[in-house]
Amino acid sequence: MPKNFSNRLASQDAGLIATLNPTSVTTAEISADTDAGGASVSRNLVHIPVELIDPNPLAPREVYTPEMISARAKDLRDQGQHDPIHVIRNPEYPGRYIICDGWTRVQACTTHKVLPALLAQVHELSLQESAWFGYEQNEGRAQHTDFDRAMFYEKMIAQGETAAELARRAKLPRAMMTFYRAYKKLPDEILDLVRERPLKFSARVAYALHQLHEAAGIRRTLTVATKFAEEDQTVRWLSNQVQAAIHPKQHKVVPTTKHIKYSNGYYKQREDAFELSIEVEADKREAFAQALEALLETVAVKAAPTDQKTAIAAHESPTSASTAADIKVS
DNA sequence: AGATTATTCCACTGTTGCAC
DNA sequence: GTGCAACAGTGGAATAATCT
Numbered sequence: 001m002p003k004n005f006s007n008r009l010a011s012q013d014a015g016l017i018a019t020l021n022p023t024s025v026t027t028a029e030i031s032a033d034t035d036a037g038g039a040s041v042s043r044n045l046v047h048i049p050v051e052l053i054d055p056n057p058l059a060p061r062e063v064y065t066p067e068m069i070s071a072r073a074k075d076l077r078d079q080g081q082h083d084p085i086h087v088i089r090n091p092e093y094p095g096r097y098i099i100c101d102g103w104t105r106v107q108a109c110t111t112h113k114v115l116p117a118l119l120a121q122v123h124e125l126s127l128q129e130s131a132w133f134g135y136e137q138n139e140g141r142a143q144h145t146d147f148d149r150a151m152f153y154e155k156m157i158a159q160g161e162t163a164a165e166l167a168r169r170a171k172l173p174r175a176m177m178t179f180y181r182a183y184k185k186l187p188d189e190i191l192d193l194v195r196e197r198p199l200k201f202s203a204r205v206a207y208a209l210h211q212l213h214e215a216a217g218i219r220r221t222l223t224v225a226t227k228f229a230e231e232d233q234t235v236r237w238l239s240n241q242v243q244a245a246i247h248p249k250q251h252k253v254v255p256t257t258k259h260i261k262y263s264n265g266y267y268k269q270r271e272d273a274f275e276l277s278i279e280v281e282a283d284k285r286e287a288f289a290q291a292l293e294a295l296l297e298t299v300a301v302k303a304a305p306t307d308q309k310t311a312i313a314a315h316e317s318p319t320s321a322s323t324a325a326d327i328k329v330s
Numbered sequence: 331a332g333a334t335t336a337t338t339c340c341a342c343t344g345t346t347g348c349a350c
Numbered sequence: 351g352t353g354c355a356a357c358a359g360t361g362g363a364a365t366a367a368t369c370t
Contacts (some may be wrong), residue, residue, distance in 0.1 A: 147355070163334075178335050204361075207336095235360065 058131035062151040101137040145198040150180040179203035182210040257305035
């Protein structure tokens with residue numbers, strides 16, 4: 001909008017609104033602007049009582065904090081209305097309007113009773129196109145956050161637009177839609193944090209938290225997200241947390257090696273293999289064998305019958321006169 | 331095959347530390 | 351205090367991988 005037009009509206013407003021009947025729509029003067037090609041463009045400007053303006057179900061912005069609304073109320077009180085808000089006619093309720101752009105000002109007026117009516121430009125657009133209009137207006141404003149964008153994209157997808165089409169229209173690389181769509185996959189507990197600090201939780205952050213949620217669950221994600229916000233950690237820090245959850249460090253397995261020598265034998269352990277060779281005196285042999293066999297029952301897997309026979313036969317062989325117990329468990 | 335998702339790379343910006 | 355280089359952080363583009 002040309003600057004001189006804004007200034008003209010601001011100076012007109014105070015007088016016009018002072019005389020307004022707040023319960024009826026007043027047609028303002030049809031202003032004429034000059035477009036880029038030099039053609040005259042008429043604008044359908046009306047004063048609309050704020051209570052006749054409904055929210056847009058496809059609104060491009062999600063977060064309206066009380067601070068934002070009271071700041072806008074103060075601006076309106078101090079400076080009046082610089083620019084008209086933008087509306088379409090409510091197709092379901094004749095005489096009512098749906099906001100395209102300017103919902104913060106409408107809320108400032110309804111909540112803080114600043115102005116009874118706002119100057120509005122009425123557009124002939126579909127609901128979906130009116131939402132895109134608001135989106136494009138918001139893109140030029142600092143308060144428009146990734147979370148707002150993401151929720152808007154979700155609404156458009158619900159209306160049947162594809163992610164590819166959204167990316168094209170929003171002038172974003174198609175792959176960026178992955179980051180934006182991550183918000184929708186986040187659990188409510190995380191989204192509450194996002195709503196509190198929407199600027200801190202960019203689309204990249206949302207995507208990282210989604211990955212963390214998938215890998216480590218809600219508790220860990222909530223802990224990390226809270227720390228990220230409260231300690232003002234960097235996105236890189238967050239990425240590191242996510243990577244650590246997805247690819248936990250493989251602790252190097254130190255081979256367990258044990259080798260104990262006795263005067264009557266030895267005991268060796270190397271990782272999962274146990275080896276024992278020990279001579280047992282005749283009077284202790286039976287008790288030792290029973291205790292050892294009981295212990296073996298807890299880990300040993302029975303071999304096939306043929307193997308068992310072979311093993312027993314070998315042990316009972318007259319050539320095996322040793323009194324030593326030779327055991328290998330692996 | 332085309333769409334979607336995931337990962338990596340690169341350029342830009344802001345911050346910090348150092349020499350002068 | 352100023353100028354500069356090095357570095358970190360970030361957003362976005364490009365590319366690879368996966369899914370439908």
